[in-house]
Amino acid sequence: MAEIFYNGRRVDGRRPNEIRRVDCQFGSGYSDGIVFLHQGNTKVIASVVGPHAPRVKGDGTPDGATITCQFTKPPFASTSGERRKLSSKDRSANDFATAIEEIFSCVIRTEKYPMSQIDIFLEVIQSDGSEFACAVNATTLALTDAGIEMDCLVSAATVGLWGSHVFADLCRFEENPRISQLTVVCLPNVHLLSGVNTEEQIGQWKSQPQILHTRLSSWLPVERLQPLITEAVKVAQTLQKEFSYWLRGRVRSGFITR
């Protein structure tokens, strides 16, 4: 294997703080929101159906919508060439699906859709590192493309700690046991997006908790974990800014009816 970090460059040619190229394709089909998200060579299709009436009678809750998620990975998804059939009882996929259900139960304004159900279908077409983060980002874009009300755009990023260097947006070669990996799902600092801000609001927003979910691959002491979380939140907010550009551009390119 090539060197992971050599002469200021990573194994795929990036600097430590560079993320891979993001490309979003918004589809139109029978689902309410379809997004094909590329983060480098990691490709995830997220489709959202809903809010709709529950298919099983008596399944809805009167105080909000029920969110279900299905995470699948075809056998050809891995870029390493390994072909492994994913069964329905796979622990990793079910763990990802449950985590995404919990994350978006906090973010979606479920009280707007009582007795309803929102189905999220995720399919990893190609996996080249940062799989869970890419799935969360695709789900966010698909939900807001389907017109479902959310408090904020959720963004997720995976960072790795290699010695004293922090790698942003890991690829497949950097996801190995020698690098401590941290995935963070967080909300953005929304005061950066608009110009309406004052001094106390900046201080207030910076003090509010923003991290919804973390996944840490190995044990780390606190003094090394804190800068890792800080860098992960920065990378996630950069991605969130990029996604807001995509969404705003999509709204503006539509036909203006009035």
Place this chain on the structure above:
Amino acid sequence: MYPAIAAPERHSVDYVSQGQPEGPSIQQGSAVVPGEIVFSSVASLITGHGTYRSVDASSTNIGEDLSSAVNPDTLASVNGDPGIQAGNIHTSLTGRVRIVNKLVYVEPPKARYFGNVGDTVVGRIVEVEQRRWRVDVNSALLANLALANVKLPGGELRRKSEDDERAMRSFMKEGDLIVAEVHEVYKDGTLQLHMPGTRTGKLGGGCLLRIPPSLIKRQKIHRHRLAIPRMDTLDGPITISNEVISVGLILGCNGYIWTGPARAMDIGLGLSAPVEADLNTANESELLAERIAVCRVRNCILALTHNGMPVWETSVLTACEASWSADQQNDDDDDEYQLEFETSINNDSSGSKSRNRIARLLHPEVARRLVTLVQAKLKSDY
């Protein structure tokens, strides 16, 4: 091992260059994403659909109360609680901001139907319960159509009895298409439908489309009868005749569009006799010409929708006329046809290509060109 290469170039719209944030202020029609602050907490505006106010938890301490007591010019809090101040107005949808007097709301480009009283909707019956039908109208929950709100076959006016409850499946069963009006919107989002007058009822044979509800223009009349030029074959020579075929079109406000023969639209309303009884009188060429006209309307609506064009009667009619003119033009210039579009179907054994004039409307290039013609014609008309 090879290093990961960058994603290849995509032939898609460059959304990033168009997605720059707005200036320092939000105005009418600005594009917003969820979580964005559109107005500060001192703005005396009412939050509507797609906006919400965040509650400031840090203003409940004693210092804030003292400062607000000292300053008499502070705006009174919206909630009426002296300790809790109203927060900033955030958006929760991706779309465009609309400000109407003191109401601020967001119009999403694609969402499910949320219901307005008086809207004409097209729905499909999914369940028959006791004294009511459950109708799918592309909303968050299933709509209800009570037995007391439908007309009896034959038009007699009397109260519904238990015999009518037992005969509900003979009126409408699962899978039937209906056109109804929204009677009431309940607090949890459930819609109550009713069928007043002669404009609503069960629909006959036709074609159902589902498009985003925001692409249907809100108008007074949603039930139209279009005059489509007659075409007898899909791939034969076009015979120039002044005959037209009447095609019915129902634009439901919920995004469902029904198009079919005007005969099916008229017979189905009022839960009358089944449509198949009248098919014996029509011969085969009449039915084929009618079906070709209905398919032209359907494909024109899909072409308009895929290019983001709103759908209403004038735009559908203009699109059908444009596709008809393009058919006649392409018949004269055979080489230009084969050079520009390659959607022809090779059916003959001799190698000559036949052209499906209706299916080629679904090609992205043909659809984009059609929408350009429609926009130019509508702009010149207005």
